[in-house]
Amino acid sequence: xxxxxQDPGPxxxxxxxxxxxxxxxSNSASQSFFWYRQDCRKEPKLLMSVYxxxxxxxxxxxxxxxxxxxxxxLIRDSKLSDSATYLCVVTTPRDDKIIFGKxxxxxxxx
Amino acid sequence: DVKVTQSSRYLVKRTGEKxxxxxxxxMDHENMFWYRQDPGLGLRxxxxxxDVKMKEKGDIPEGYSVSRxxxxxxxxxxxxxxxxxxxxxxxxxxxxxxxxxxxxxxxxTVV
Numbered sequence: 001x002x003x004x005x006q007d008p009g010p011x012x013x014x015x016x017x018x019x020x021x022x023x024x025x026s027n028s029a030s031q032s033f034f035w036y037r038q039d040c041r042k043e044p045k046l047l048m049s050v051y052x053x054x055x056x057x058x059x060x061x062x063x064x065x066x067x068x069x070x071x072x073x074l075i076r077d078s079k080l081s082d083s084a085t086y087l088c089v090v091t092t093p094r095d096d097k098i099i100f101g102k103x104x105x106x107x108x109x110x
Numbered sequence: 111d112v113k114v115t116q117s118s119r120y121l122v123k124r125t126g127e128k129x130x131x132x133x134x135x136x137m138d139h140e141n142m143f144w145y146r147q148d149p150g151l152g153l154r155x156x157x158x159x160x161d162v163k164m165k166e167k168g169d170i171p172e173g174y175s176v177s178r179x180x181x182x183x184x185x186x187x188x189x190x191x192x193x194x195x196x197x198x199x200x201x202x203x204x205x206x207x208x209x210x211x212x213x214x215x216x217x218x219t220v221v
Binding site for chain 1: 141143145150151152153155158166168200202204208209210211212213214215
């Protein structure tokens with residue numbers, strides 16, 4: 001099983017819709033979780049951290065399910081500007097190695 | 111603001127050349143990483159370092175080496191560049207367990 005797995009997509013979603021993606025991780029000792037956003041030909045940038053209790057930032061909600069070893073990202077009322085690749089990121093406590101998923105491509109359609 | 115700076119945005123090198131990619135961060139982060147990113151393959155870890163003079167191999171270290179003589183600087187070295195090393199190279203730094211900050215990337219073409 002890969003360390004971090006994401007559905008590569010693309011997810012083609014009409015503007016205004018709600019979209020959700022999951023990311024699974026294999027190391028149960030993983031400690032920190034993040035969602036990054038990457039625009040075409042740009043570096044990844046932090047979208048939000050994922051806390052055990054779940055967290056929300058405007059239209060974005062991130063959740064962690066330790067029992068099933070996945071994190072999720074929900075985007076409500078999607079905008080054209082949400083079109084990007086979303087990367088799931090997991091860190092392990094022993095060596096603090098950062099492990100990236102390959103990303104999920106999202107296209108918001110007008 | 112945390113800043114991670116990579117020395118070049120675009121680089122063209124010839125096969126067999128020795129190539130140096132430099133990365134500097136200004137937030138006193140312990141951990142620094144080098145990744146390459148290719149279409150369909152995502153971000154792949156080449157090397158990382160969690161302290162000065164310390165280095166650890168990532169998933170694809172072959173053909174690369176690194177140097178971390180100072181805490182703020184992490185260099186990636188392509189000993190003898192080959193065409194299959196044409197890629198986007200991204201440097202990142204982080205404090206323990208915290209978010210990673212990326213440089214703007216270096217798009218390397220080996221001809």
